[in-house]
Amino acid sequence: MVLLGAGLDTRAHRLPWPDCCTVFEVDRPEVLAFKRSVLVGVGGLRGVDAPGSLGGGPRAERLAVPADLRDEWTASLVAAAFAPERPTAWLAEGLVLYLPLASELDLVSVIHAHSPPGSMLAYEIKQDVDPARQRDFPVYAAVRERLGIDLLSLFSPGPRPDSAGELASRGWSTAVHTPFDFTRHDGRGPLPAPDDALAANRWIFAALGTELPGDQGLCPAPARPVSGSA
Ligand SMILES: C[S@@+](CC[C@H](N)C(=O)[O-])C[C@H]1O[C@@H](n2cnc3c(N)ncnc32)[C@H](O)[C@@H]1O
Numbered sequence: 696m697v698l699l700g701a702g703l704d705t706r707a708h709r710l711p712w713p714d715c716c717t718v719f720e721v722d723r724p725e726v727l728a729f730k731r732s733v734l735v736g737v738g739g740l741r742g743v744d745a746p747g748s749l750g751g752g753p754r755a756e757r758l759a760v761p762a763d764l765r766d767e768w769t770a771s772l773v774a775a776a777f778a779p780e781r782p783t784a785w786l787a788e789g790l791v792l793y794l795p796l797a798s799e800l801d802l803v804s805v806i807h808a809h810s811p812p813g814s815m816l817a818y819e820i821k822q823d824v825d826p827a828r829q830r831d832f833p834v835y836a837a838v839r840e841r842l843g844i845d846l847l848s849l850f851s852p853g854p855r856p857d858s859a860g861e862l863a864s865r866g867w868s869t870a871v872h873t874p875f876d877f878t879r880h881d882g883r884g885p886l887p888a889p890d891d892a893l894a895a896n897r898w899i900f901a902a903l904g905t906e907l908p909g910d911q912g913l914c915p916a917p918a919r920p921v922s923g924s925a
Pocket residue numbers: 699700701702703704721722723726762763764765787788789790793794
């Protein structure tokens with residue numbers, strides 16, 4: 696499993712991984728150094744398997760890979776014991792929207808080159824963001840007011856490249872979903888609001904030489920009532 700732009704993701708600690716699984720966490724060096732300091736603080740680097748507890752350490756082999764994903768990064772991944780001949784699940788959650796547009800195609804191309812059949816990929820993009828219309832959307836307004844960060848200014852303007860089409864041309868099965876597809880499918884989650892920031896989000900799922908899991912990437916979930924949320 697490779698988490699691209701892993702940030703403070705703690706899946707390695709929380710999920711019941713199969714024994715054979717290694718979780719690689721790729722992010723910028725300063726982010727991984729900060730994460731390490733947080734994990735040291737809560738005892739989260741101990742190699743003890745204690746389900747549900749960060750203090751018990753990761754529940755799979757966890758390897759941090761400091762790298763900038765705009766540059767060449769796979770040499771660092773391979774140096775950290777990544778085996779390109781083994782099928783990999785790649786996850787880029789909340790990453791690609793912050794990368795320059797050109798990096799999106801580079802990223803899928805590099806992932807393809809390191810993915811034998813049986814590999815899967817999921818990533819999130821934002822299409823056609825209109826900063827003027829979305830400036831006052833609650834998430835952006837709150838981050839601006841509380842943290843002084845203008846998230847909208849971090850997204851690259853201009854039309855996104857067709858990275859899902861690029862994957863399809865290389866033999867991957869693909870499916871594209873909005874966040875609201877998950878709401879409909881799972882019976883819970885955000886519903887569209889006026890000038891909704893989430894309306895620009897797309898989740899892209901891809902699988903090479905194997906089926907997409909669940910219903911085109913939408914995994915089975917217990918039915919629950921749909922709840923509204925901004
Ligand atoms: C919004 S966070 C998402 C973190 C995590 N995937 C999650 O969903 O909780 C975006 C992450 O991408 C990382 N990132 C952004 N640009 C990057 C780059 N050029 N190289 C490596 N990581 C990058 C950031 O450091 C940050 O940890």
